[in-house]
Amino acid sequence: MNLKGTLPTLILEALARQPNHGYAIAQRIKERSSGVLDFKEGTLYPALHKLENEGLIESFDEVESGRTRRSYRITKTGKAALTRDRAEWMALSQAVTTILGEA
Amino acid sequence: MNLKGTLPTLILEALARQPNHGYAIAQRIKERSSGVLDFKEGTLYPALHKLENEGLIESFDEVESGRTRRSYRITKTGKAALTRDRAEWMALSQAVTTILGEA
DNA sequence: ATTCTATGCATAGGATTTCGAGGTATTGAA
DNA sequence: TTCAATACCTCGAAATCCTATGCATAGAAT
Secondary structure (H helix, E strand, C coil), X not given: CCCCCCHXXXXXXXXXXXXXEHHHHXXXXXXXXXXXXCCCHHHHHHHHHHHHHCCCEEEEEEEECCEEEXXXXXXXXXXXXXXXXXXXXXXXXXXXXXXXXXX | CCCCCCHHHHHHHHHHHCCEEHHHHHHHHHHHCCCCCCCCHHHHHHHHHHHXXXXXXXXXXXXXXXXXXXXXXXXXXXXXXXXXXXXXXXXXXXXXXXXXXXX
């Protein structure tokens, strides 16, 4: 399903809870939405790179069970962006829901 | 400000209420969302043409106060699409709101 | 031992949506 | 008669997302 531009916000939200690596972030979002939010890897990784480029998240290498994985944590700037994006989502989704929901 | 991908559904919803012309549809969406949703003309007209191409809406010329305007009405197929799109939106927005809303 | 599945990261090419900017024309009020 | 609002349209660029593809490792199944 199309995410309507919410992926960066969802990633920031996930990383605000705890630092994590890409694959796990995607799994988490899918699980927490009961499978409704399900985007592909070709969407995820470019989104992560863009957020890092913008300084909203930062990466570090983490070794777990012999494997090195690229993990991310949210930055101070990212936290501020999350707050803004969350408010924006609430306003926009409310507006659309109100219009579509009117009998 | 806008949520990508919601415009076709909003147009279908507007035309399900009553046939109308493009400019008025855009005004209506803006008004009913208290200005939150504001689609530009460069977005609106191509979207209308696409919906017509797909057979979800159909156009007819209407004359009012000496001016000829291109008006649209929703088709049977369009009504079915609206029902589907509405349900899909509800599921998506619910999922995102739940995730972003969890303290 | 080997094969399969899940994990994990990444890029390339294309489709779709939106915006900004520009163009044309009519109506009614200042 | 000039100007704002209405009304329609197209083009180019940017952003988002998908499909497809590639690479590599870990653990389970055969």
